[in-house]
Amino acid sequence: MxxxxxxxxxxxxxxxxxxxxxxxxxQQDRYADLRYMMAYHxxxxxxxxxxxxQGKRIRPQITLLCCAAxxxxxxxAIPAATAVELIHNFSLIHDDIxxxxxLRHGRKTVWAxxxxxxxxxxxDAMLTLAHLALIDLDRSLPAVKTLAAAExxxxxxxxxxxGQFLDISFETKRSIPVxxxxxxxxxxxAALLAGCAKLGSLVxxxxxxxxxxxxxxxxxxxxxxxxxxDALGIWGDAALLGKSIESDxxxxxxxxxxxxxxxxxxxxxxxxxAGPITIEEVPxxxxxxxxxxxxxxxxxxxxxxTTEALEALHEAVSxxxxxQALEELALDLLKRNR
Amino acid sequence: MxxxxxxxxxxxxxxxxxxxxxxxxxQQDRYADLRYMMAYHxxxxxxxxxxxxQGKRIRPQITLLCCAAxxxxxxxAIPAATAVELIHNFSLIHDDIxxxxxLRHGRKTVWAxxxxxxxxxxxDAMLTLAHLALIDLDRSLPAVKTLAAAExxxxxxxxxxxGQFLDISFETKRSIPVxxxxxxxxxxxAALLAGCAKLGSLVxxxxxxxxxxxxxxxxxxxxxxxxxxDALGIWGDAALLGKSIESDxxxxxxxxxxxxxxxxxxxxxxxxxAGPITIEEVPxxxxxxxxxxxxxxxxxxxxxxTTEALEALHEAVSxxxxxQALEELALDLLKRNR
Numbered sequence: 001m002x003x004x005x006x007x008x009x010x011x012x013x014x015x016x017x018x019x020x021x022x023x024x025x026x027q028q029d030r031y032a033d034l035r036y037m038m039a040y041h042x043x044x045x046x047x048x049x050x051x052x053x054q055g056k057r058i059r060p061q062i063t064l065l066c067c068a069a070x071x072x073x074x075x076x077a078i079p080a081a082t083a084v085e086l087i088h089n090f091s092l093i094h095d096d097i098x099x100x101x102x103l104r105h106g107r108k109t110v111w112a113x114x115x116x117x118x119x120x121x122x123x124d125a126m127l128t129l130a131h132l133a134l135i136d137l138d139r140s141l142p143a144v145k146t147l148a149a150a151e152x153x154x155x156x157x158x159x160x161x162x163g164q165f166l167d168i169s170f171e172t173k174r175s176i177p178v179x180x181x182x183x184x185x186x187x188x189x190a191a192l193l194a195g196c197a198k199l200g201s202l203v204x205x206x207x208x209x210x211x212x213x214x215x216x217x218x219x220x221x222x223x224x225x226x227x228x229x230d231a232l233g234i235w236g237d238a239a240l241l242g243k244s245i246e247s248d249x250x251x252x253x254x255x256x257x258x259x260x261x262x263x264x265x266x267x268x269x270x271x272x273x274a275g276p277i278t279i280e281e282v283p284x285x286x287x288x289x290x291x292x293x294x295x296x297x298x299x300x301x302x303x304x305x306t307t308e309a310l311e312a313l314h315e316a317v318s319x320x321x322x323x324q325a326l327e328e329l330a331l332d333l334l335k336r337n338r
Numbered sequence: 339m340x341x342x343x344x345x346x347x348x349x350x351x352x353x354x355x356x357x358x359x360x361x362x363x364x365q366q367d368r369y370a371d372l373r374y375m376m377a378y379h380x381x382x383x384x385x386x387x388x389x390x391x392q393g394k395r396i397r398p399q400i401t402l403l404c405c406a407a408x409x410x411x412x413x414x415a416i417p418a419a420t421a422v423e424l425i426h427n428f429s430l431i432h433d434d435i436x437x438x439x440x441l442r443h444g445r446k447t448v449w450a451x452x453x454x455x456x457x458x459x460x461x462d463a464m465l466t467l468a469h470l471a472l473i474d475l476d477r478s479l480p481a482v483k484t485l486a487a488a489e490x491x492x493x494x495x496x497x498x499x500x501g502q503f504l505d506i507s508f509e510t511k512r513s514i515p516v517x518x519x520x521x522x523x524x525x526x527x528a529a530l531l532a533g534c535a536k537l538g539s540l541v542x543x544x545x546x547x548x549x550x551x552x553x554x555x556x557x558x559x560x561x562x563x564x565x566x567x568d569a570l571g572i573w574g575d576a577a578l579l580g581k582s583i584e585s586d587x588x589x590x591x592x593x594x595x596x597x598x599x600x601x602x603x604x605x606x607x608x609x610x611x612a613g614p615i616t617i618e619e620v621p622x623x624x625x626x627x628x629x630x631x632x633x634x635x636x637x638x639x640x641x642x643x644t645t646e647a648l649e650a651l652h653e654a655v656s657x658x659x660x661x662q663a664l665e666e667l668a669l670d671l672l673k674r675n676r
Contacts, residue, residue: 097455117506121436121499124499128492131469143480146481147476161463165372
């Protein structure tokens, strides 16, 4: 795939930039453990480190590809790509504490390993490092543009905290209004992908209309990904076949199919509102939920949003090779490989 | 006092800016509770709200006075003053979780009231809001200067997280090397005061040498304040007279007198290393610590640092009325009112 050829260039450059950023800011011996907690979380060091622990670095790839697709030189966007990957990882470190998740990629999370106090502070340091990284854009951009990029990244972070606020609030509620579902996943998933895309295009020289089209591409892609992921969390193989513990029905997550069914208020809704769902009930309730139209609805939303994402992308792109690679990356993310 | 006349102008302007910032970013009903948690922490709303809960807003006053003392119009520095107050409060929200502190100014802390998950996220939102507030400097400053201010504030935040990292690390150690004491309080206390001062002077039009002098003023002031506070935490009235529970000897805090005595390794050190100190032991151990020279040493450090702060201030100031007010504020903070 074309985008994998781009990745082969991009990813080593991103890792190098991340490494040198950490070395630059935590070189004194007394901060070695702070650096180590970050290096551990980023998948470089400690037990279980390696490619799987590092994740896919999707967000920096989007930023760099959008820079290229806007007709720019992707090298100039490396500070932005570094920044978005650090923002993503800051949010994971804090989310893991907030959700009491002890494992990520099969490894102990930062708070599970070093305690909450160090994990909160390490997340704060990583968030700060992200914004510092971004300011390096001024090596190739005028200050006005670098400032616009800094504001965009901060606005994106504010969206993240708004989405996270809704998500935490929803945990203690058995049902949520459907009009609150989209802002929640918009903040938690779509805003950062949208920010990555717009940021890349800003560095690449896109005008404001094009930047907005890149933003809409990223935002719709994020929502489509979430709708798709919500469907997989209930009707995917892992959720249905023998690993019902991985079903979102058991965790009580407010996914799109569930929110849809709660509005319908039929048999599934009644069972859901009666209390936690057990593993044994999963196959039958997943079927009930599908019979009530929730799967069809959810996949239709994913389809609609994918179409919107690709339309925005076609509107945005000025450099077709990178544009094609972006489309492939998007479809790969949505597990819609052709 | 002259600085109180400045404060009477400054403080309402800072509160107004803080209020409108929160209203601007959390106006939608679904984020009302997120705004409320911030308004509660800032001392505006909820049980126990009012002047005492709001704190003294020392940091924005330093920023605005340094702007004026550098010959600038303090109105232009309002976005910076707003930002530093939010940075300070973000760090309090997270510190309270990290230290398991359930009360602040006699009121329940955010995590004690709404749980850790919401408190971590509210702190993240407040940190982000601070940096967004700062970008408004570009209404009166060129982009290059606003960008320099943004970088300065991010660097300051990184210093905060480094200091907090050391502080958390030290909690599990009975003794720390004296050369680690200054970087710890430098990060936790001095860096933000230094950042406030430099930021104000930058907006006020000071050149880089003067900005550095303002920075040194704030940094030395912060260290002097901490040394003074460390002495009060052991030999102050509250610590000694009938409220020994407020003694830093009982909490096991690594203060300057204790770190000094641990290096001496005499009677006090031996008792300290043997395990937690009880309330009953406080008067005698405070006396022992004084006899070993720790009080004299600590107050001499506070004196030296106060002198350094004032020398840097005199070097920095170009507008004497605001400079005089700054000196008064500094001496008031150090409880050295003449």
